[in-house]
Amino acid sequence: MPENESGRPFAQRWLDAAKQKGGPVCVGLDPVLERLPAAVRDGNKAVGSIETFCLGVIEAVAPFVPAVKPQLACFERYGSEGLAVYERVVDAAHAAGLLVIADAKRGDIGVSASHYAAAFLEGPHAADALTVSPYLGPDTLEPFIESAVKNSAAVFVLVCTSNPRSGTWQGLPTNDGRRVVEHVADFVESMSKKHAGAEAYGPVGAVVGATHPDEAAALRQRMPHVLFLVPGFGAQGGGVEDVLPCFREDGTGAVVTASRSVLYPEPVEGETWRDAVARAARELRDHVAGAALPSAG
Amino acid sequence: MPENESGRPFAQRWLDAAKQKGGPVCVGLDPVLERLPAAVRDGNKAVGSIETFCLGVIEAVAPFVPAVKPQLACFERYGSEGLAVYERVVDAAHAAGLLVIADAKRGDIGVSASHYAAAFLEGPHAADALTVSPYLGPDTLEPFIESAVKNSAAVFVLVCTSNPRSGTWQGLPTNDGRRVVEHVADFVESMSKKHAGAEAYGPVGAVVGATHPDEAAALRQRMPHVLFLVPGFGAQGGGVEDVLPCFREDGTGAVVTASRSVLYPEPVEGETWRDAVARAARELRDHVAGAALPSAG
Numbered sequence: 001m002p003e004n005e006s007g008r009p010f011a012q013r014w015l016d017a018a019k020q021k022g023g024p025v026c027v028g029l030d031p032v033l034e035r036l037p038a039a040v041r042d043g044n045k046a047v048g049s050i051e052t053f054c055l056g057v058i059e060a061v062a063p064f065v066p067a068v069k070p071q072l073a074c075f076e077r078y079g080s081e082g083l084a085v086y087e088r089v090v091d092a093a094h095a096a097g098l099l100v101i102a103d104a105k106r107g108d109i110g111v112s113a114s115h116y117a118a119a120f121l122e123g124p125h126a127a128d129a130l131t132v133s134p135y136l137g138p139d140t141l142e143p144f145i146e147s148a149v150k151n152s153a154a155v156f157v158l159v160c161t162s163n164p165r166s167g168t169w170q171g172l173p174t175n176d177g178r179r180v181v182e183h184v185a186d187f188v189e190s191m192s193k194k195h196a197g198a199e200a201y202g203p204v205g206a207v208v209g210a211t212h213p214d215e216a217a218a219l220r221q222r223m224p225h226v227l228f229l230v231p232g233f234g235a236q237g238g239g240v241e242d243v244l245p246c247f248r249e250d251g252t253g254a255v256v257t258a259s260r261s262v263l264y265p266e267p268v269e270g271e272t273w274r275d276a277v278a279r280a281a282r283e284l285r286d287h288v289a290g291a292a293l294p295s296a297g
Numbered sequence: 298m299p300e301n302e303s304g305r306p307f308a309q310r311w312l313d314a315a316k317q318k319g320g321p322v323c324v325g326l327d328p329v330l331e332r333l334p335a336a337v338r339d340g341n342k343a344v345g346s347i348e349t350f351c352l353g354v355i356e357a358v359a360p361f362v363p364a365v366k367p368q369l370a371c372f373e374r375y376g377s378e379g380l381a382v383y384e385r386v387v388d389a390a391h392a393a394g395l396l397v398i399a400d401a402k403r404g405d406i407g408v409s410a411s412h413y414a415a416a417f418l419e420g421p422h423a424a425d426a427l428t429v430s431p432y433l434g435p436d437t438l439e440p441f442i443e444s445a446v447k448n449s450a451a452v453f454v455l456v457c458t459s460n461p462r463s464g465t466w467q468g469l470p471t472n473d474g475r476r477v478v479e480h481v482a483d484f485v486e487s488m489s490k491k492h493a494g495a496e497a498y499g500p501v502g503a504v505v506g507a508t509h510p511d512e513a514a515a516l517r518q519r520m521p522h523v524l525f526l527v528p529g530f531g532a533q534g535g536g537v538e539d540v541l542p543c544f545r546e547d548g549t550g551a552v553v554t555a556s557r558s559v560l561y562p563e564p565v566e567g568e569t570w571r572d573a574v575a576r577a578a579r580e581l582r583d584h585v586a587g588a589a590l591p592s593a594g
Binding site for chain 1: 373405437
């Protein structure tokens with residue numbers, strides 16, 4: 001984790017990196033075998049193809065984006081061999097100067113939560129941030145937050161997800177006037193503020209899908225000390241106008257993430273698949289930065 | 298997965314196995330390095346100790362219990378090497394005739410959910426059942442349920458967990474009179490009933506902690522077609538009277554799970570650690586069977 005030798009908190013490292021690369025964007029590493037370029041799949045077995053593809057994507061996008069977000073399901077799909085690929089992908093991303101957000105959506109109780117935190121935020125292949133799921137309750141998030149604080153990392157708690165029926169339970173109105181999503185959001189804000197000190201953002205972030213712009217605006221007000229991880233941009237239907245409410249007025253506060261639209265672009269004539277991925281990453285950055293960050297460019 | 302060559306649904310295999318072993322119990326495989334017997338740790342590195350311990354536990358408990366429940370956090374704690382140990386533990390448990398419930402509490406959207414289902418319910422090291430987390434919404438549980446149906450496996454959805462502050466969000470009363478936990482429970486019942494056919498239980502189970510007996514009684518009424526996975530027995534404070542409400546009147550319907558009380562018993566004079574684990578597993582079975590299943594013994 002070379003970026004973190006200084007022990008600077010994740011949010012500060014993120015803000016610096018976004019400024020340096022010119023845009024607050026992140027590329028999701030969600031490799032799906034059937035969609036990989038033929039040049040990658042030929043003669044390789046599945047896990048080998050996934051690794052070759054991810055390492056190529058990292059090299060292609062590193063000049064244009066501050067972070068990547070490996071989707072653990074895509075690696076764990078291939079068991080322990082797949083998880084070994086994930087570990088090498090983390091190392092390669094760090095070597096390329098990228099921040100790594102492990103999209104694992106873990107959640108468990110007591111010592112098991114501590115084990116998951118150690119798995120993803122500590123040790124030789126530690127990521128810089130981890131997504132976690134809140135259903136079990138606030139006490140089950142605390143071991144993750146403690147580990148994040150100790151390791152100058154971050155956790156992004158699922159608050160308002162990007163899937164079509166995310167509102168079924170997240171959106172339930174409760175008897176104190178808040179919806180479930182707002183209960184979780186209030187906990188996230190309180191914990192992030194508590195650990196933020198004098199900084200703008202603390203170590204507890206929120207996953208807020210790009211597919212719910214009205215919700216995002218209200219959640220932005222509700223969680224001023226919280227970085228938003230914003231999936232759903234691009235292929236899932238979220239556009240640049242949909243992610244704007246996730247930013248604060250100073251143009252910071254959101255990590256806009258695209259996966260399929262960057263991983264699987266249609267190559268134009270003369271482009272290799274890596275050229276196409278690099279172009280898609282640059283376009284993602286310019287698109288988001290141009291709209292969201294006129295003052296921070 | 299030798300038990301499943303016939304393609305019989307998980308619930309039927311579970312009921313048969315519980316009858317054959319004489320009790321509806323399950324041993325949680327939550328190996329924590331610091332707690333392992335000195336004889337296991339000596340001269341071994343961490344992952345090696347975990348593997349030696351789990352293989353010894355499987356051999357010791359197999360005569361007395363129908364199932365084991367590996368806690369993925371304890372394996373993933375050691376990265377890809379740890380996940381390789383998990384895979385060998387699954388294979389060893391199957392070779393010993395045990396059902397395997399992978400306690401991974403996974404949850405994700407769309408194709409990622411399908412990937413996690415494939416990781417745990419398909420392929421050479423497939424478990425027989427998987428725990429999943431509902432926060433993202435019902436559409437994110439459906440790929441897991443589809444995989445369970447296709448593979449004659451089961452998914453256990455987190456409904457009412459055993460941790461101290463599980464009620465903070467699970468227990469929120471919503472404006473239609475149901476609490477969050479009841480919304481999730483109603484979905485679980487509807488999906489399990491739909492796929493149960495003429496059988497008593499369908500492929501969608503519920504995690505209901507032994508630490509909430511009043512809640513369990515109401516949830517049992519609410520989910521008649523649902524097998525309960527009941528953690529929290531023993532070390533977490535749940536006693537035999539606390540798990541009784543998880544059973545239906547016919548004495549079936551619950552998978553009572555104990556971890557620490559079976560894994561780390563105090564050996565009596567002359568016992569090896571394996572003898573002590575075997576004794577603790579037998580006592581767990583007799584304790585639960587004697588109270589819960591007087592008619593099914």
